Amino acid sequence: MFSAAILAAACTKEAVQESAPEPVVQGDTITFPAADKAPKLGTAPVLEERAPALRLNGRLTWDEERTVRVFSPFAGRVARILVQPGDRVSKGQTLAVLGSPEFGQAQAEARRADTDVQLAEKNLQRQKELENAGVAPRKDLQTAEAEFERAKSELERARGRVRLYGSSAKGVDQSFAIASPVAGVVVERNINPGMEVRPDQMTSNAPPLFIVTDPTHLWALLDATEKDLAAVHVGKIVTVRTPVYEGESFRATLVNVSDALDPATRTLKARATLDNKDRKLKAEMFVTGELDTQQPVRIMLPAKAVYFQGGKHYAFTEEGPGRYTRRVVKIGDDHDGKVEVAAGVTPGQKVVIDDVLMLQQMLQPRRVQK
Numbered sequence: 001m002f003s004a005a006i007l008a009a010a011c012t013k014e015a016v017q018e019s020a021p022e023p024v025v026q027g028d029t030i031t032f033p034a035a036d037k038a039p040k041l042g043t044a045p046v047l048e049e050r051a052p053a054l055r056l057n058g059r060l061t062w063d064e065e066r067t068v069r070v071f072s073p074f075a076g077r078v079a080r081i082l083v084q085p086g087d088r089v090s091k092g093q094t095l096a097v098l099g100s101p102e103f104g105q106a107q108a109e110a111r112r113a114d115t116d117v118q119l120a121e122k123n124l125q126r127q128k129e130l131e132n133a134g135v136a137p138r139k140d141l142q143t144a145e146a147e148f149e150r151a152k153s154e155l156e157r158a159r160g161r162v163r164l165y166g167s168s169a170k171g172v173d174q175s176f177a178i179a180s181p182v183a184g185v186v187v188e189r190n191i192n193p194g195m196e197v198r199p200d201q202m203t204s205n206a207p208p209l210f211i212v213t214d215p216t217h218l219w220a221l222l223d224a225t226e227k228d229l230a231a232v233h234v235g236k237i238v239t240v241r242t243p244v245y246e247g248e249s250f251r252a253t254l255v256n257v258s259d260a261l262d263p264a265t266r267t268l269k270a271r272a273t274l275d276n277k278d279r280k281l282k283a284e285m286f287v288t289g290e291l292d293t294q295q296p297v298r299i300m301l302p303a304k305a306v307y308f309q310g311g312k313h314y315a316f317t318e319e320g321p322g323r324y325t326r327r328v329v330k331i332g333d334d335h336d337g338k339v340e341v342a343a344g345v346t347p348g349q350k351v352v353i354d355d356v357l358m359l360q361q362m363l364q365p366r367r368v369q370k
Contacts, residue, residue, distance in 0.1 A: 023362060025362060028325055028326040028327070029323065029325045030325075030326075031322060031324075032322035032323070033322075041318075041354050041359075042354035043318050043353060044301075044302050044305065044350065044351055045349070045350055045351075047300055048298070048299055048300075049298065049300045053239070053291060053292055054228055054231050054232075054290065055288050055289070056223060056224050056228070056238075056288065056291070057223055057287075057288055058220055058221050058223055058286075058287055058288070059286050060218050060219065060220055060274070060287055061218065061283055061284065062211075062215075062219070063217040063218055063219050063273065064219065066184065066213055066214040067182075067184075067213035067214075068180070068211070068212050069208035070095065070178060070180065070181070070210040070211070071209060072098060072100075072176070072198075072199060073165060074098065074100040074103045076098035076099050076176060077100075077197075078096060078098060078192065078193050078194060078195045078196075079193070080096060080097040081095075081096045081189070081191065082094055082097070083186050083189070083210075084189065085186050085187060085189050088184070088185050088186075089180045089184065089185070089186060089212060090180070091180060091183045093180050094177040094179050095186070095210050096177075096178045097175055097176065097178070098175070098176045098197065099176075100175075100176040103165070103175075104172050104173070104174030106161055106165075107171070107173070107174070108172050110158035110162050111171070112158075113151070114155055114159075116151045117148070117151040117152055117154075120150075124144040124145060128141060178209065180210070181212075182212055183214075184212045184214045185212065185213065185214070185215055186210055186211070186212055187211050187212070187215065187283075188208070189209070190209055190210070215276060216275070216276050217274070217276060218276045218281060219272070219273060219274065220238065220289055221269060221270075221271055222269070223267040223270075224257075224267060224268045224270050225267060225268070226268070231292075232254065232268070232291065233254065234257060235253065235254060236254045237254075238251075238252040238290065239251065239252075239289065239290040240274060240290075241288050241290065242285055242286070242287045242288075250275075250276075251274075251275070252289065253273055255271055255272060256271040257269075258270070270289075298340050298341075299341045299345065299347060300338045301338065301341050301345065302337065302339075303334055303337050304353050304356070305351040305352060307356055312328050313329050314326050315329050315341075315345060315352070316352040316356060316359050317350060318349075318350040318351070326360070326363060327345060329343065329344030330342040330344055
């Protein structure tokens with residue numbers, strides 16, 4: 001037993017001799033006396049990098065300056081549909097035909113106005129003959145002239161209304177042709193033969209009967225924040241990317257920046273025009289727009305090297321083997337796992353990126369055990 005006790009004491013003494021000495025804390029510097037037995041902490045160099053391109057999330061939409069949503073100004077029933085989605089149409093081309101009693105009433109008014117003009121003209125000629133013969137007073141001729149002018153004005157109004165909606169028929173056929181106001185491609189159709197349509201659909205949530213647009217031109221609607229205002233302005237080139245086409249980019253130009261922030265999201269809408277002549281991009285695609293910020297070189301740190309405590313941001317720098325110093329850093333924006341640093345470290349230094357909080361605990365005053 002005596003031999004066993006001597007052996008146990010020897011082992012304990014050897015373990016004490018082999019244990020690493022306690023680190024020395026001086027102010028904000030921690031030094032491990034036995035550098036070879038100090039914990040292996042991962043470090044990364046402080047680098048100077050140029051600011052990355054500003055990325056804005058957004059989506060693609062139809063170019064509203066080249067898009068029209070077609071509704072019917074008259075109630076009626078769909079008699080014929082002459083185009084399908086994907087068809088290219090010219091300006092004024094008929095898309096569908098409605099059987100519309102309302103439009104028939106407009107045609108009837110034009111027809112009636114034409115008859116009234118003919119009657120007023122005959123009456124005027126008769127009054128002129130009577131007045132020349134001295135049989136009718138002058139005032140009757142003046143009344144006939146005024147009636148003829150009123151009839152002509154009503155005829156012009158009635159015919160103008162019919163022409164406004166693209167009809168040149170002089171009869172009453174009650175057939176209203178829904179025409180495309182622009183040249184383009186039919187990208188959406190929301191009617192079927194026999195369906196009843198009404199003009200009040202324009203003020204409800206009902207979709208338009210047709211959407212005609214030029215799909216070779218799109219808009220990119222991008223969301224910017226207040227801090228992005230310096231880099232977002234009209235005329236700037238935007239590089240548009242989408243996950244669908246990895247490694248491929250599309251060039252766009254900013255043409256409008258909203259004058260107000262969205263009060264709910266605190267974002268600013270920016271609109272860019274996009275050439276889509278090969279029609280690879282589609283409306284409602286989610287995209288990102290990249291803008292060159294043209295900012296100078298700046299100091300960047302790995303985000304995990306910085307921590308926040310007591311109202312300040314800190315980072316530990318490696319001053320030598322087993323020697324680390326805590327420094328107050330002033331940070332800016334963060335991008336892709338890195339954070340911009342305005343003060344506190346200089347290029348060429350190394351910062352600790354592993355077990356940062358362990359070093360911070362070593363700087364805390366130790367409590368006295370009772």
